[in-house]
Amino acid sequence: MAPSWSLSSALKGMFSRATIDESTWEDLEDALLSADFGPDITDSIVDELRASVAKYRTTDPTDLKRMLRETLEERLARLDPTLHLSARPAVVLVVGVNGVGKTTTIGKFAKFLTGYGRTVVVGAADTFRAAAVEQLATWAERGGAEIVVPQQQGQDPASVAFQTVERAVREGIEIAIIDTAGRLQTKSGLMDELGKIRRALEKQVEIAEVLLVLDATTGQNGLSQAEAFIESAGVTGLVLTKLDGSAKGGFVLAVQERTGIPIKLVGQGEGINDLTGFTPHVFVQGLVG
Amino acid sequence: MALFGNLTDRLADTFKNLRGKGKLSPADVDGTVREIRRALLDADVALEVVKEFTGRVRERSLGDEVSKALNPAQQVVQIVNDELITILGGEARRIQFAKQPPTVIMLAGLQGAGKTTLAGKLAKWLASENHTPLLVAADLQRPNAVTQLQVVGEQAGVPVFAPEPGNGKGDPVKVAKDALKFAKQKQYDVVIVDTAGRLGVDAELMKQAASIRKAVDPDEVLFVIDAMIGQDAVATARAFQEGVDFTGVVLTKLDGDARGGAALSVASVTGRPIMFASTGEGLGDFEPFYPDRMASRILDLGDILTLIEQAQKNFDEDEAKKVAEKFATDTFTLEDFLGQMQQLKNMGSIKNMLGMLPGAKGMREQLDNFDESEITRTEAIIQSMTVQERRQPKVLNGSRRVRIARGSGTTVTDVNALVNRFDQAAKMMKTVARGGVPQVPGMGPIPGQKFGGAKTQPKKKGSKSGNPAKRAAENAALAAGASGKPAAAAGSGFGLGSKPGGPSEEELASLQKFLGR
DSSP states (O other): OOOOOOHHHHHHHHHTSSSOOHHHHHHHHHHHHHTTOHHHHHHHHHHHHHHHHHHHTOOOHHHHHHHHHHHHHHHHTTSOOOOOOOSSSEEEEEEOSTTSOHHHHHHHHHHHHHHTTOOEEEEEEOOSSTTHHHHHHHHHHHHTOEEEOOSSTTOOHHHHHHHHHHHHHHHTOSEEEEEEOOOOTTOHHHHHHHHHHHHHHHTTSOEEEEEEEEETTBOTHHHHHHHHHHHHHOOOEEEEEOTTSSOOOTHHHHHHHHHOOOEEEEEOSSSTTOEEEOOHHHHHHHHHO | OGGGOOHHHHHHHHTGGGTTTOOOOHHHHHHHHHHHHHHHHHTTOOHHHHHHHHHHHHHHHHHSOOOSSSOHHHHHHHHHHHHHHHHHOSSOOOOOOOSSSOEEEEEEESTTSOHHHHHHHHHHHHHHTTOOEEEEEEOOSSTTHHHHHHHHHHHHTOOEEOOSOOTTOSOHHHHHHHHHHHHHHHTOSEEEEEEOOOOTTOHHHHHHHHHHHHHHOOSEEEEEEETTBOTHHHHHHHHHHHHHOOSEEEEEOTTSSOOOHHHHHHHHHHOOOEEEEEOSSSTTOEEEOOHHHHHHHHTTOOSHHHHHHHHHHHOOHHHHHHHHHHHHTTOOOHHHHHHHHHHHHHTOOHHHHHHTSTTGGGGHHHHHHOOTHHHHHHHHHHHTSOHHHHHOGGGOOHHHHHHHHHHHTOOHHHHHHHHHHHHHHHHHHHHHHTTOSOOOOOOOOOGGGGGGOTTTOTTOHHHHHHHHHHHHHHHHHHHHSOOSOOOOOOOOOSOOSOOTTOOOHHHHHHHHHTTOO
């Protein structure tokens, strides 16, 4: 029933033509814009492809398709998507705006890690949103992780984070994941709070990863989010969620190129196993087909 | 995305070579339309909507009579703004209550759009309007969504109907049905059904939403959508329209810095009105939607409408008319000047007012440097004058000036400066009043304009006279009910507050651009 739009279907028409002509380029541009790549990246990709097409003197749309795939892959693969979790305990701070799926991601990530035989503790430092702690607790249980919850209502999130790491150190738990409350990047007071959580954590150990969760349905505002969170939380990696919908999350390319922060994880469903590492090839495959 | 500057600036660039020509050729329009297209895409308006929209703008730009009042850039932006408002809907629609209570409101949307929070806000708002709402927890999917709704309900002081614990257990359709019975029994007059978030492509969950809709036959189905959503807005909106046929839209997270092009996409594709905007995490951060303001936001034009509203509220029309007459008859005195200034002060903090202006982002620093006490000082000087002196500044000789300076706690230089400024302004006004400068029909006085005063930029004769001209026209229109007729100015556009850090000419120009209507 859902008239799901997809880049591949948008591109189908264009690649089935016999030769590359002006309308091919228009279709390509439209397809990229519709996948949320944004006007800037779209322009640069189209220019790049135009140059290659001129260079190799090809008129075959299949060549163009291959070039598009290569270009996207190459651009996405420029940064290293490896998660660095070798410290013990490895502390992972998860941040993002409201409703992008931070808590869900943590549940899946915990499961992902326990699946590799790691012990995990999650810290419910989202003391703001109603029932966030309970939501995380449910996920922690599903993911087979321990949980540290605030001892009272409205406890300072930094102290919950601190206690989580404390427990990880004390009990020799390998990985500590801290959930934080969603905050819009324009709320400077809340953004400063992230700095405080960071400082509290760093009193005990180095933070291994700060993951910014981005919603694939987000448009060009994703850039603004990334820039703000990088500034106040020192983000080291991106997580792209809700890729199972009709949105393609093309804006992450802009985010990655503008900020130099790699995409590290990809979420594509509500099931606990729907989280995978980021592989440019697969991502582009889903995009271009 | 302030990176590219706002549309106004960009359009102004496009039209740089056009200044003075005052007419639009197809090539000019194409350039402009490209800029508009980019601005809309940057604001996340869906591509198909952008295409249709720019097509219409192009047609109108070429077809419309060339306005004598606006320059080409202004004219195009005017058209764009009009079109945007048309699509976004003229008036915000209110909730339609059922004749036979309970009124049923169902919420639907993607995961993380903010449905549960919105349910709380809506309930609180309804309660404050003397309704007795009941919240229904029909999101049995997301872990602890039920608990969240219970907490939200408690905060809002509204009862929650939650027979099922959720977390994947229970039948939401049955919950919704039971809720209706319960509400009738206990005489709640509004039932708000919170449903699980679902993706547009998830056929199964969409079917579930449709069955809930069928079961409770809601009076309103509100589609809750995140203002940050990108191109996917169209596909999602269509899917939900097909699935649950929503009757209205709520835009959430508008307190962020997303430009909210989604609003335009959804309204344009589905034809459903946007009814509410949610602007914060507090349960009170909830307001009716203003299409005109959203239009400005999408184009990054600043909240000029709020500004205009404020200015109009505070501006005394009769006073304006009187002053206009005085200009025409050459009897404008320092007394009137004082009156003008006091009106200006009434409008509240000037810094606040300026902050609402388009392009004011870049002005923030300058705003901080602006000293409102400058007005107070000018006021003090005038108040230290005798009535005769105020009416006939000519009589101000050296000793009078010394007295005034002492009386107002300023220096003779200050007094001189004020008198000079007044003289110049009065002279200028006279020219304007006699129709010396092209008229721009438009709005009333904008306090920011006083920055353009004589001292800051003495050589800028054009901009100096331009502003009052506009005000003159407006005031004349207000007073006489006719527009376009040359009239005298009633503004406060004299060079008071001549601070070195005042806005530059460009800022003034961009300000002027939007005064039209």
